[in-house]
Amino acid sequence: MPKIASILRSALCLAVALAASQAAALECADTEISARGxxxxxxxxxxxEAAKTEWLKKATEIFSDATMETAKDPKIMCASQGLYSNCTITAVPCGTTPAPKAK
Known part of the structure; x- marks a missing residue:
């Protein structure tokens, strides 16, 4: 039993180390961007989903691998009008691959 616990502890430590190294590799933009459906x-x-899609269009112009999962300080605000709604997302895009500059 102690051998299994040791293996599990080692696996957990490796997972934490990998997560930390991936988080350290992320870079974030200087400013947040907003987009709405x-x-x-x-x-x-x-x-x-519509707001996420629009936000990702803008975010991938900064980091080509930006996702909502890697975004810093995401805020979602939705406005309702009767039974209908429209959402806005504001977040700082982060990624590991800067997008190529448009010419």
Whole structure:
């Protein structure tokens, strides 16, 4: 039994070390960006997905591998109008690969 605990402890330490090295490799933009869905939709989930899509368009212009999962300080705010909603996402994009500069 002590051998299994030792193996599990080693695996946990390795996982923590890998996560720390990946987090250290991330760079973040200097400023946050905001984006909102193009229209009001009848589903809050659809509204959030639309905002994420628009935010990712802008974020990948800064870091080509930016994701919502790597974003720093994400904030989601949704406005409702009757049964419809529209969401806005504001976050600092982070990634490991800067996007090529447009000419």
């Amino acid at each position: 193009p229209t009001f939709t009848p589903s809050p989930e659809t509204s959030m």
